[in-house]
Amino acid sequence: MKKMMYLLLAIQTGHAANYLPLSSGIQLYDVEVLVFARLLSQPESNQVSNRAEVDLTSLNAMEAADDDMAWLIESEKPDQEGDQWQVPIEGEKTSDAKALAWFSFNDLPSDNAVFNKIDKHPSMRALFYQKWRQPATPYRNPGFVKISNWSEDIPVDQPLDAPEEESIRNNTLAGFANENEPEDTFLVPIKPDYTIRGKVAFSKQRFQHGHVDINLYRESLDGETIIYRTEQSTQIELGSWQYFDHPQFGVMMKVTLVTDFSNKP
Structure with missing residues (x-):
């Protein structure tokens, strides 16, 4: 029951960085996600039926934790001279250390060997990479995290993963009404190629x-x-890259159990 309460707390935070007590038995995982496109020529629009867009209205992207938030808050040793202190029962978990969860690392895509290898491939283009830390979420109600390389979704001070970031960010057509259109006309923000x-x-x-x-x-x-879409769920092996295939692009996910909760430098 106590473990379930901590799990519900972790989900209800809306993926904001928060601390989870290690004594609760909840395990943390580092999740890495990489997306790439195949460099394929595209048909005319009338030859393809666009897929529906993923509903992201209630989701947040994973963000870095505040600089003053340590990855681990060490447990406090009990006052052995106090009247309330007792010798712990053998096998009983007494640590009240807390580990930070639901935050992204500041790893650059260019620092990831797999991202670089894919981006150098003559028929592929790496588009996105991010790594974050989280507990596992319920199978029947997964806790989804929003991912995107679209400039409309990314804070100005956060770099884009797509190569043509300046042309994407400076897209003056996105979200502005045409001066020749009525004042109440609003163009849908343009999502650039890739x-x-x-x-x-x-x-x-x-x-x-x-x-x-x-x-x-x-x-x-x-x-x-043209809008493509892949929607898949599959069993994965910890510590290994899992590949989700699509004729136009691929998604790779790697989940690693966290065993070292050392504080960041």
Whole structure:
């Protein structure tokens, strides 16, 4: 019951960085997600039926923790001279140390060997990489995290993973009404070629599972937007990259059990 209460607390925080007591028995995992596109020529828009866009209205992207938040708050030793102190029963967990969860690392995509290898491949283009720490979420109700390389989703001070970040960020057409249109007309923000947006989750019941639901936006031969989508869930092996395939793009996920809660430098 106590473990379930901590699990519910972790989910209800809306993926904001928070501390979970290690004595609760909840395990933490580092989740890595990488998305790449295949460099394929696109058809005309009338030859493709666009897939529905992933609903991200109630989701947040994973963000870095505040600089003053340590990854681990060490347990406090009891006052052995106090009247209330007792010798712990053998096998009883007495540590009240707390570990930080639901935060992203500041790892750059260019520092990741797999990202670099894919980006150098002549027929592929690496689009996104992020790593964060979280507990497992329920299999029947996975806790999804929003991922995106679209400039509309990314704070100005956070770098984009897509190579043409300046042209994407300076897209003056996005979100502005045309001066020749009525004042109440508002253009839908443009998602440039090679934009990815979606959600991923890591869950655990008896086994560990990865869940992905992601759109890839490509520019058609006639200049329109084509929307692709992959929606998959599968059992994964800890410590290994799991591949989610699609004819136009691929998603890779790696989940590693955290065993070292050392504080950041």
